[in-house]
Amino acid sequence: MILGLSLGHRTVREAEHWLAMHVTPLGLPDLVACTHLVTAPYPHVALSVAAATDRLTELPDTPLELREAAERAAAEHTARRSGRAVRYPGVDRMVGTLTVGEMLAGSAIERVVVLGSATAEPDLPLDTRDFVRPEWRNGELVLVAMPHHTGGLAPFEVPNPTPCCADH
Template sequence: MTTHALTVDAEVRDLRAADHLLHTLAAELDLPEGTFGCTHLIRGDRPRVALSLAVPSRPLLSTVQERLAARAHQVAPGTPDAMGRAVIYPGVTALTGTLTVADVLDRSAITRVTVLGSPAQPAPDTPLMTQDHVRPHWHDGELVLTAMPAVGGTLVPFEVPEPTPCCADH
């Protein structure tokens, strides 16, 4: 991940709200291609979801930091951790519908696809049903998408767009 990064702590409590805020900030700040926007789970006394923005240049980082501070967002240099969940990243808008694993790797900043419970990499021609919701994670400096097996030899991203809340039937 680029070193031109900052953390925004907006006291967001859930991932869906954090995703929405990242998209809102990216639009309002008119962030360029090459920007990464990630969520980070913060544990401890005040559990919450922090945001990080990584931009292509130091001058842009300074501008973004000033504009966020002017909006009363709590901003700090760097990222909270190296394990961010990417929401905004190069190529994310091209990851719609069903694509092959090779297409996902060619069209986006994702560098690897893994399959939950499998030590082997999926074949490049394996179909991946994106559900228009692809949230890879940073792992050892790589943007990695974790997928799960689905019907008919396809894969789906591990994170689903509309998760069922825990204990929904209680």
């Protein structure tokens, strides 16, 4: 079952917090929960939640004015076309430094690509920074990584990004 939700979260952090408080406690081992940036009817973050259970129906209903955004999020997740995965099988093991091969073997992530390059080699070390957010791309759950100062890789998305224009 894949459920789309749009509850008007204004930021990704707010949406992730809501997922942690309301979806993660359901204890679903096959859970894949994603964020989706949407623009209509106003800019906000919609969610898609997938698991092989009817327990997802326990989650709140999307308000009428946001249903189109929720339906779009569910459709994108169903097609495995877009969505940034926050919860997925193995996410709890994505801590510290792992090789790309260990990451692939220990999680639902299907591929690691280096920004502006090709698929990462399995023996490359990857400093997870304890923050690994893959995304659906062409039917696969893909982590985008970048070169790290230690000589290996790190996820492209950082845990606490500096807001645009923070210095002025």
